[in-house]
Structures are given as structure tokens and as C-alpha cells.
Amino acid sequence: MDALESSLLNGQWDSKLHTDLESRPAIAMLAKDVIDGKFREVLTSPWARAFFRASGLQDKSYEESFSWQLPSVTDETEKEFIQVILAVASLHAFIQANWTGPDLDIKPSEVIVDVMNPTLISNEVLDMKAVTELAYGGEPAYHLAQHATFLRLAQLIFALPYHHCISVCWWRLRTTIIHEQLLDEAVPLPTDAHDLLGSLLQTLTGDTGDRDLAGRLQLEQGRLEHIFCHDKVASDRFVQAARATGLQYELTGALGRRTKFQQNDLSQLVLLAESRKRDDSPAEAVPDDLADQSRTPVNVSNMTDSNLPVTLELNDDTLLEQTIFTSSAPSSTTSQLSHLDPVSQPPLHPLDQCILLSLCLNVRNMSPSHGLTSEQMLPYVARVISHPKNWSVHTMALLLRSRLESARTRTVERSVLQLQALVDQMPTADSPLPERLLYFHSIPLPSKWEMERELALRFLTLGVVKSALEIFERLEMWEEVVKCWQSMERTDKAVVIVRDLLKGRKEEAESVILRGKDLPSPQRGKLDSARQAKLWCLLGDLEPDNAVEHYERAWALSKETSGRAMRSLGGYYFARGEFEKVIPCLQRAVKINPLLSRSWFILGCAYIRLENWEGARDSFSRCVSIDDEDGESWNNLASMYLRLDSFQNISESDVNGEDQPSKAQSFSNRTLAFRALKQGLKYSYDNWRMWTNYMIVAVDVGELSEACRALARIVEERSAKTGAECVDEEVLERLVNAVTRVPAGFSQSAGDDDRRRDDVNNPNEGHGLSRRVLDLFDRTILPRVSSPRIFRAYARLLTWQSRWEDALKAYLDWYRCSMAGTFEKGETDVEKWREAVNEVEDVMDVLRNFGPRVQGINWRHQGRSIVRTFMGRSKDFEDEAEWSRLIELQSELRTEE
Template sequence: MILDIELMEKSLLTGKWDAEKSASFDSSQSAIADLVKDVVNGAFREPLTSSCAREIFKIRSNVDLDQPFDSLFNLSTITVDDERAHELLRLTLAVACLHAFVQANWTGPNLDVKPSDVIVVSPETHPITDDILDAKAISELAYGGEPAYHLAESPTFLRLAQLLINPPYQHIQSAAWWRLRVALVHQQILDESVALPQSVLSSLDPLIHNVAIHPHIAGRLLLEQGLLEHHFTHDKSAADYFIRAARATGLQYELTGALGKRTKFQQTELSQLVLLAESRETETGNEQNATEHPAGDGDGDVSDTQATANVPEALALNDDTLLERTEFTSSTPSASNSLLSHLNPANQRPLHPLDQCILLSLCLNVRNTSPSHGLTSEQMSPYVERVISHPRNWSIHTMALLLRSRLESSRTRTVERSTLQLQALVDQMPTADSTTSERLLYFHSISLPSKWEMERELALRFLSLGVVKSALEIFKRLEMWEEVVKCWQSMERSDKAIAITRDLLEGRKAEAEVVISRGKATSGNRRQIFDSAREAKLWCLLGDLEPENALEHYSHAWSISKETSGRAMRSLGGYHFAQGDFAEAIVYLRRAVTINPLLSRSWFTLGCAYIREENWEGAKEAFARCVMIDDEDGESWNNLASIYLRMGKKADSEDAKLDEESANQVPFSNKMLAFQALKQGLKFSYENWRMWANYMIVCVDVGELSEACRALGRIVEEQSAKIGAECVDEDVLDRLVDAVTRAPANPDDAVEGDGTAQNVARNPNEGHGLLKRVTDLIERTILPRVSSSRIFRAYGRLLTWESRWADALKAHLDGYRCSTAGTLEKGEADVTKWRAAVGEAEEIVDMLRNFGPRVEGSNWKFQGSSIVRNFLGRSRGFEDEPEWSRLIELRDELRKE
């Protein structure tokens, strides 16, 4: 009988063993099947210490133990004739190593096997300890210039998993998927994310088509790809993958409203947010329950009773006002036309665990505030509550409680439960309240933090509450020295921070017992090699604390890392940038982004350095990379627009501020690129008035006057309370009014369309197409907040164009009251100012003569005479000026009229 490779691959991927099909295996297959079954069931000791494993993990004779892991073993040595079985065994051991590492550092309970139990040393070789193996593994797991977390338990298993999964597989299709899983686990132990080789992602493309016939397996793959995108903060792309995963599994969900109560004393029923969700049904029409297998893929789940009993405790809120959860009083949602209107919001059926993972993944971007880029925090709560209400799996329920804790951390009435729940989740990790297989079943389908990351999150929560001492104790235990330093600095004890860092570097303070034993078991030279990435980071930290010696410390960090530390290069680049040595900063920052091109802050600083050196091409590349990494970086979009307006000309100064004069010196295509960049950036920096000002100028220059109108309105809204009428760019306002009034006032005279007012093709940037925007800008945004003579005159011109004579006359009169003439003080001695005021008085009289006869009931003659008479009364002392006689003549003319 041929070995059923596909069945065993599926068992490893889904974490479920099909006992019925495996019963037909013959004796030649049973040995391999037993190993796969043990790995699926979370019993890693047996496979990793089996005879097959001992052949692989036997250290070669007469080999130097200082050599890398891939030189210590002959990974192709397996006494199996069938090449397909050979690859399956190698995959099985890789999965066992990976999940052993995950059990030790993520899910618990405590691991019952150690690296020294697995690795076989020949008698003539010196015995090797777990500390030596783990130190070597930590050193080799440093990647892209980023060190791995040094207190991770049994990192040797992750390194062995890499060595087993990375070589080519000819017969095992799922090997590419396991490379993705290994890579994502590896990313989570690095200080900063590092770009993956393109081959890791491209090799998944064929697999997607092969698993499409299995809905839940396809859903898992799409979900895990989305989690990888989320890890790299590509939230839009991640959300797309999550939605595709929901389609693959057949999950239907809808956020809607239903009548209910949220507080204990609420009398009136109000519409409350609720998530209606339903998993795919089986062919028999019954809902997928915990003991059934989904149609077509065999991806079943633990029973409801077992899952409910073996999940972390959800702490009660115990608030004197808020209910524990929303009480829905309606059995139907508000939207009756919904596909899910048959569901009762207060009593929905349990979801498939994989569908629960998808819902939780949609809530990962907790920092999100824009509905266009995912769920907002308010929208996430019903998603999390939908999962918490039906516990199905230990890891999924843990993740749901963690997300609820994050959502509740910023609310006064829930912050206490948020912190206590997070503490409870940290405490329950080592317990054995559920099986290893259950905890690992959906581990790759959720974004569960490692033990140390969860403790770090708890410490940060303590910091946000001002409990610095408790946070400091956690950071010390985790040996996260950067956070320790920040705690001491927050307490204004920088001397303590410096002392700790120096003690670590000079050996007076050791990093935990494992480092002490490592120092006893190895030579000083080897210890330095093992910890070079960590030591380089500590030297950089000392450079941050001692600015006077920063250059020396950063350079030393680069040297001891053997020129691999991205942190050292970033620090050196930042140091030279702060010193104003931008050319030197560029050299170091270029190397930093070469080592780790995923850190947008390095690209941003590099772009700023290029701007100072007036290297516009380099600056464009740097800021383009910034927005590629994070397309919500509004400041980078703004700088990119500034660069487009600088390219092709010599800048007059280092200031990158945009103005019309500089914008007119660049090609129109560059202006349009700047327009698009600013438009994109303003989506994420809506309150940045400087960006709106730049956007307004560029819009005027490229003819996008409708957008210029919107920009001017935003500037007034943001700045009017601070600087008054100065927030209005009156030149732009005049151009907007000119763009309206240069078109025919009568719509029938329009030349576009077929010549009728009903079918005119309105240009939104001139004439009647722009009229409403400009009118709303002046009437609803500007005048309720600020006013000036020029603003009123512009408004008056607009009203005149519309033949609104009474309103136009009133606008000009209001403008006169704000003008120099209207505000002239009695006894004014400045003749230049007075002559300007004379012109304004004569102008308003002309307006009265022109508009007055067209306004029914207007006593314009008396108004004009009063204006001139009052102005003359405030102008005593200027009788000898020639303009005085003109005013006397004007007064007499008005009297005669």
C-alpha cells in the first residue's frame, strides 16, 4: 500500500488526526504514522528522541562545536528507502521542533523535552549543555542585523526547525506553508521586523490553488498570510486576506444594531451595536457542531463541553453602572433586509473555531481610528464579544480576552478589569488546564503574543497607570534593558540607567542564571561571539544615555557586531544628523536601511538628510519607501510633495515650505504628483493645518480650485481661534471668487453641454460648478469665525455676480466698517493711512450709488451722506490736505441728491 502523504500532511497542518483512515496503514507505514500522530497530539518527546531523529541530530565526529548548526549535522541521513517517506519524516521532525519551541514560549504548559535530549554527541566529543546549544541558537537566530530575544526558552528547537524545513522538498506540497509558519514565529523573537525572502511568499501561490477544494484549509492559509501582513503593519493588505479567508470558510457576518440596554439603570431601550455571524452549514443542513467534521475537509474541533471547561477565566466587570454585557431586548436586528436577520442577537449559535479566529484577526489593528482602513475600536467590541460568548478553544479564548483587555484599557470604567485580565492571562500560561494539542490547534491562526511579550504588555499597562515600580520589576525580570532605562528616566534617575548598562557591559551584572552558567561552561571568547548582537545593542543604549560619548559607543557597537548591527548604524546616522553633518548621516543611514529596509523611521531620517543636502532624487526615494512601508504616514506624504515641487530647480533655502513662487518653477507633471501626494497624506493628517496650507497652494497652482476651497475651509476651522483673520489666505479667496465670477452669471449663457441650463456640463473648478463651494466657504466657515475688509469685499463681488443687490450692498458696508476708514480713530496723525481711508470712503459711496437704486426701500443717499459726515468728523487735522476738499464736494453732492 502506498504511503498516504496527503493525509499526513493535512493532519500536521490542521492539528487533527484521522484515526479511521490511519487504521488501514500496514506495518511499514505504521512507524511513520505513529510519529506524525504523536506530533499532532502534542507529544514531542517521542518523535524527537526516536531512532530516526537521533540519526539526523547526531553531531558529526571530529567537528568543532564552534561551527554553525548547519555544519554540525548531516540532515540528509535517514535510513528510509522511499524518498517521499524521507521528506515526510523530515517535515514531521521540523514540525515537532517548531511546536516544541512554541509550547515553551507561547502556549505552555512546560516542555518535557530539552535540546540536549535530542542532540546526540559522539563519545569522543566534549559533552554539550543546553545552555551552550541555546546560546549558539540565539546567536544564529539574529537576522537582518536584529538580535533575537535572549531569554527565549529552548531556541535550539526553532533553529533545528529552520534547518529541517528550509532545504527543498520535491514531494511535500505543504513544506512552503510550514516555511511561512517558521518564518512568522522567527519574526516574533526579533527586536524589529525584518523583510522575508520573496521565495517564502511566492512558493505559496501553487499551494493556494491546490487547497481551494478544502474550504477550511484554504481559509487557514489565507488567514495566516494575513497575519504575516499584519506583523509587518500592512493593515490594509492584512484586512483583505482576512476577508478572503471568511469567504473561503463560508463565514457570514454583519455589524448591525438591535434594541437593548447597556447600563443597569437604563429605562429606555436604545439601538446597540451587535455582530451577527454564522458559520457554514453542513450538507445535512445542521449547524457545524464541535464533534462534527466540516463538509469536505475533516477539520473538526473539540467538544463544546471540553472547550468550555478548559479555557482561561473571563473576569467579571463588577461595575456599579455598566452591565456585564449588553442585554438585547429585541429578537431581531434593526436591519430587517439583512441576510442574517433570522438570527437572534441575544442567542446566536456557536461559530466554528476557525471562523472565530477570522473575527479576532479583523480586530488586531486596535490603534485604527478610520473606518476606511478597518474596524474602529468601537466596532471591534461586538466582534470580540461574539467570540467570548462561546468559548471553543483555549488559545482562541485567550486571544479574545487579550483583545478585550486592549480595547478596555482606555476607558475609565473598564481599565481595572483590563489590567486584571491581562495579569490573569500572564499567570495562566504555565498551567496545565488544557492539553498541548488543544492549545496548538489554532495557534498559527491567531496573533497570540509570546510569554515575554504579554508580560511586556502588562508592564506597559502598569506604566500607563503610573505604577512605575511594578513595571520596572517586570522589565528587569525580562531583561528588557531599554524599557528599564526608560523607567529610570521617567523617575528622573538617569544615573541608575547608566549604572545598570555599564554593569552589564563590564560583567559586574549578569543576565540571569543561564548567562552565568554559560560563562562558566565556555571561554570568554566564545561568550563574546554568542552575545555580540546583544552587546552591540547595550553599547548603543549607553550611547543614548551618554551623549558626550555617543559617537564612540555607537562606533564600538558597530565594531563588536562585526558590522551587522542595524541598531548601531541607525544610531550613528541619527547622531550625525543631530550634529548637522548630513552628508555623513546619509552614509550611515544608507547602510542602516540596507541591513533592515522595513523600518520607516530610518528611511524618514534619511529623506530629511537628503533634503538638507538638496539631493531631491535621494529624498524622493527615501520618502517613497516610507509611504510604501506605512501608507498612513501623513508627514512622509507631505515631504514627498515638497520634494516634487523642488525637483528640477535649485532651492533658495533649506526650508522645504511650499509657496506659489517655488511651485511655478517646476514642471506641471511634478505639481500633479505633489497634489496627489498631499491629497493622500491628508487622509491621515486631517488636523495638520500646515499640510492643508501646502495642499491649498498646490491646488490653486494646478487648477483644482474646488479642492483649494475645501483646504482653505479646513485651515480656517483649525486656526481661526488661534490667529483670527490671519488664517484666511485672502489672495486665494480672491482667486476663488474670480474663478466663479469670470463665467457668465446666467446659466443659459453657458457654452458647455447642449446650451440649456438643465444640461450644462458643470466644471467644478469655475463658474456655477464652483459657486456653491465658495458660497458655503464664506457664509458657513469664514464669516461665522473671522472677518476682514477684504473678505467682505470678496463676498460682495460674489453676491454682485449673482445679482443679489441687497446682500451685496450689505457685504460692502460690512467691509467698510472693518476697513481703515471704518476704524479710523479721531486724532489720527498718519497722513498716509488717512489718504488710504479717503479712497475707501469714496469707494463705499460709489457702491451705494450703484446698488442703492436697485434695492427696494433703501435710503442709500442718507447712508452715504452719514458715512462721509462721520468720516469728516474723525478727520480733523487734515483740512490742509487736497483730499479734504474732495470729501467736502462729495458730501455736498450727496446732500443735493
């Protein structure tokens, strides 16, 4: 890669570029101005004046208006370099205006020259046109984004053909990430959009490549996957980025204290991390003040560096500002990090800090929703906050800490105040712009409006609705405004706001619609169609009686590009049970934006109601591919495989005239159902219904070990409420059958060793299953519930093990719970009595078989007692023929004695 391209990507001027200053000084100085944040000088340079000449911008799109000519440059390589430099300047100018601050000192009207209209078009019209063109995939772009023209210009320049600058594909990736953050919802990209990144990464990871650049690229690719909720792919990218930069890290434990009154040291989570040693350079060298602090704990709250964001103190009467580690050695770690002291770790390179923050995001994405998630994330954030080295990176770390602390009572106050401080610092010039942009593309820093929106949502969680409402109205986020009024049960007020917007009586009408009066009316309609479509959808949500009309109007107004309109209409029909109408609406919606799992889920449910099992299967498959933590979708997907299994069996039977289905196909569907449920249970561990489905399917496919585990979970979850009903006794008996059908002992005949090995190792049969089934009885079922069938199944298992005394006890427990053992005087049901007589005979057979094998038990006396007690309770049935059988039992027991 050319050194000039590398410097632009890094955001740092390479000292090796002195040759470029001699050979092509004008281009090199232009690039240096971009790196230094002097966008006004770059975008008003003679090359920019020539390049940004438009023709008929009022009536044409941006793409049609520019010819992108540099008549004074004949060398194609130099021309491409200049194009890239101007595009980077435009992109970073947009980022400065909307992300990093401080306020931008140049406007689009100072850059663009329309040769057909020497009188410059206003900045408002230019930005409005750009916002309209930035709408993509049916999702509108945020209409109050400042100077959106610069982003649109960067998009178009990077879209030009390039043959010499290999870094263009990377800049396209960066532009795409910014564009995605501008849209209301993430929208998928063309599959070939970033194919060139693979070859570029190979170049960077080669023997002569730049390790830090390779790490940056993989980190940014992971960021894009994170936006699309592809968590596993993002995780792999972040780990690869750490390997590329040489970052070593490990989450472990060390003794320490977290509260002021804690007397005993307890194990605390700590992240050990160390950057690789880099060549000393002005940009990478550790500052002297930080180097002095590298072996001592840093209290960031007391730092007074004016170039860093304000870090607020906790000021809590119980919690310490930060964990104080009292051990100089971690509890367990790898050999590479064993030399690190948890009390005083060395500062990390800012790029490695970016990777840790991304890995921290990955902890949130890849973990179930429980308390351990925040506890795992805090050490990542604390490791970055402990040694602040860059404005943007430190801002992101403080933002993540604020999010983590928002759910805890003792930290929620600092959480809100810290977020407010981060919002307030954006327009200030407390740090130089190049520093703010240096690692911007490597962190998921939200835009100004997103950060303010987050603050407003935080206010809502605290019940400060009025302050939240003021922020939403200032940001013109009307959907959130409507939700605020609905939360206050003022739907009428919300309706008035939306209707005023549509009629041009509110501020957005002035900023979006009225400003377009200078343009012909067709163009004006095009500019605000996406926003108007969304407003009509909001009105449809607020007025259910006219919802269909409003949603269809939004669909027509957007020229059939509004996914929101079709999602809302499909949801409306679904709520009213009109499932035939749901499917075409949601099919259009997912075609426009296939990344929204909720649309796929409702579509799948509609298919289920219409018994279209294949359509439902495909829909739920898309749900879990988008969000693999959606346990409900995994459960529904498994159900669809089972439905397809039954449907295919019936179809094949009809076609072939046979009763036997295709066993291979049937087993395949059931196996897929089993795997789907197994995956879904990772994220719905407490859902007993899913465990029940899993148990039944596991038995069906022969995974009896998993069926045993599932039955245990069901009993744990439901025994307190439903008692013995929570035990599927048929499944329990099948588990016992699977164990007992294998001989308990083995002969020494030939081939017996192989059979014994299989019986011991097979977890679904015989000895391999016996321990799990015994644990199921001893640890889970019997301490909680009991029933005759449970005790009888338990007794059979003990008999197989030749545990005669325990087996006899289990059979006697069965009898006590059985109909005979609970028979009461005054019972008049003769059929019930006859069944009880059979049970008395059964228990007598058990006593005869097991009694002689158990020492110290008078089984005959116990048998006589059982028969005598039963006969005493059922004297009303002395005239029945079966009464003689009881007399016989008494006689036999006396004779045997």
C-alpha cells in the same frame, strides 16, 4: 495535497487516513503522535536518532554539523514526509515551551547526538548557539527563549530541498512568523521566500480544494503582513480568508443597554456573524453544552469549564458585564444576516473566530487614533468571547479585551487582573496540548515573555514602577530596565547595570557569556556579540559624552550588522546638526532593516538640511510605504515634490537659456504633492499647517473645490486664536474669480447647452464651484471673522448672482471695516486719508449702481450720510487738494436728488 500533510496543517487527525495506517503505518503513527502533542516520542524515535546525528557541533554551526541522513529509508517521498514530521515536532515543541505551555518534557540534549563527542553538550550551550544563529538582519533573538535549538532545527529541516511535499512552503511561512516574533524588531525577508504559496493557494481554492485550509493559509499570510505593518495587504488577506471559509459578518447597530441605570434603549454596536454549515465531524461538531446555549446569551464570567482560561468579572457599580440587547432585530443589515437575533447568535467555528480577531486587529491598524477605534473593536471581541470553543482562541480574545479596557477608568482594574491571569495560566495543564496548538498559527498570540512584558508596561502606566522593574529584570529586558530607572531619574543606576552586564557581573553574563567557557574563545565571542552590541548602544544612550565611541564599538563588535548602532549614531549626529555624518549612518541602518519608518524619516530630514531633495523624497516615500498613516511624512513628501518642482524649473531654465520651464514635469510634481497632502490629511485632520499647504497646492494645480474645503478647515481651527489672519484673502479672491469668470446666465445660441453642462458639472469653476464658495462665506468665514477684503469678495460673488440687496449690504459692510469707515478724528497721516477718500468714492459708485435696483432703500440719503460723517472726522485735511472731491460728491448727491 496528501491527506497526511493536510492533517498536519490542520492539527487534526483525519479519519480518512486509515488507509495510510495500513500502507505506511509507522509514518502515519509518527504523524499522529505529532498531532497529539507527543513530541518526546517523535523526537526520540529511531528515525529521529538517525536524523539528528551531528558531527563536530562544538566548532561548527548547526547547518554545517548535520548531514540530515535517513539511511533506512529509500523512498524519497517517505523520506520527505519523515523530515516534515520531525520538523513540525521540533517547531511545535518550541511553541509549547515558549507560547502555549505546559512545560516541555524533552530537552535538546536528548535529541541531538554528536558522533565526535559522545559526551553530550549541555542544553545551555546548544540553546546559546541556536540563539546566536537565529539573530537575523542585525536584530538579536530573545536570549532567554527556552529550547531555541528546536526552532533552529525546524528552520534547517524546512530549508532542505523538497519535491513531493507541497506543504513545506506553508511550514516555512509558519516558521518565519515564529522567528519574527523572536527578534527585537521585525526584519524583511527575501522577496522570493514565499513565492510557492501562491500556487499552493490555487490548489486549495480549486473545485476539489479544502475551503478551511485555504482560509487558514490566507489568514496566516495576513498575519505576516500584519507583523510587517502592511495593513492594507493584511486587510485584504483577512477578508479573503473570511470568503474562503464562508464566514458572513457585519458590524451594525441594535437597541440595547450598556449601564445598570440606563432607562432608555439606545443604539449599540453589534457584530452579526455566522459560520457556514460544515459536515459534522468530531472536531467540528458543536459541543452539547454550547448547543444548548446557542439561543441564549452566555455570561462567560460564570462559566466553570476548567479547560478554558479564567474569565474575570467586571464587578462595576455602573457598567453591565456585557451589553444587553433589547431588540431582536438589527437596525440595518444585509439579507444574508437578517435572520440573526443580536440577543442570541449561534456559536461560530473556531477558525471563523480567529478571522474575526484578525479583523479586529485590522480595525486598529486601519483607523485613525480616536475613540471610535476601541468601540469598533469591542463587538468583534465580544462576539468571540460569547461562545468559547478553544483554549488559545479564547485566550487571545481575552487578551484583546484586556488591551481595549486598559484605557478606561471603570475597566482598567479588570484589564490588569485579566492579563495577570493569562500570564499565570501558561505553565498549567488545564487544557490538552493538542487543543492549545489547534489554532495557534491562526491567531497572533504573544509569547510568554511578550505577555509578561505587556503586563509590566501596564504596571508602568499605573505608576507601579517597582513591580514593572522586577518583571523586566527577571526577563532580562535591559532596555526596559534602563527606561524604568531613567523615569525615576536614576540614570546613574542604569549606567551601573549596563556596565555590570558588559563586565560579566550580572545574571545575563552568567547565562550567556560564562556558559560559553566550554567553547573556544572565538566561538564564545560570536555567541554573545549581538547582545553585547545592544548593551553598548544602551550605554551610548546613557552617556552622551562618550556616545560616539560606544556606538562605534557596538558596530564593530557586531561585525557591522547592528542596525541599532547605526540608528543611534545617526540620531546622535542629527541632534547636533552634523547632517553630513547622519546620512552614511542611517543609510547603513536602513539597508540592514528597511522596515523601521523612523530611520527613514530622520534620513529624509537630514537630506532636507543638505538640500538633497531627491534623497529626501525617496526617504519619505519609504516612510509612507511602511506606515501610510504617518501624516507628517506625507506632508514632507509633498514639500519635496514642490522643492523638486522649483529645482527642476531653475535647472531647465539654466540649461535651455529660457525662462519657461517644462510645464508637463512641473505640473506632474505639483500634482504628486497635492495627492500626498490629500492622503496625509486623512491622518492629520487637525493639523492646520498641512491644510494650509494643501490649500496652496490645490490652487496651484487647479483643484479649487479642495482649496475651498481646506480654507474652511483652516478657519475652523484657527479663527478663535488669530481672527481674520486665518483667512488667506488672496486664495479667497481667486476662488471668487473662478466662480465669477463664468457668465451667470446663458443664451440660447448653438452649443450653449454643452457649455452650461460643463459650467454646472465642473467643481472647480463657475456654477459647480459657486455653492461651495457660498457655503464657505455663509457657514464658515462670516460667522467667525471679517475684514474689508472678505466683505468685498463676498459682495462680488453676490453681484454675480444678481442678489442686489445682499450685495449692497456686503459692500456697506466692507466700507464700515475699511480705512474710511474706521477713520478717526485727530488722524495726521495724509496718505492714509487720501486712500480713505478713494474708498468713499468707491462706496458712492456702489450706491449709485445698486441703490436703484433695491426697493425700499434711500440710497442718496445713505450716501450723503457717509460723506458727511467722513468729512466731519477729517476736517484737519481741508487744505488738501482731494478735499474738493468730497465737496463734489456732496453736490452731486444733492443734484441727483
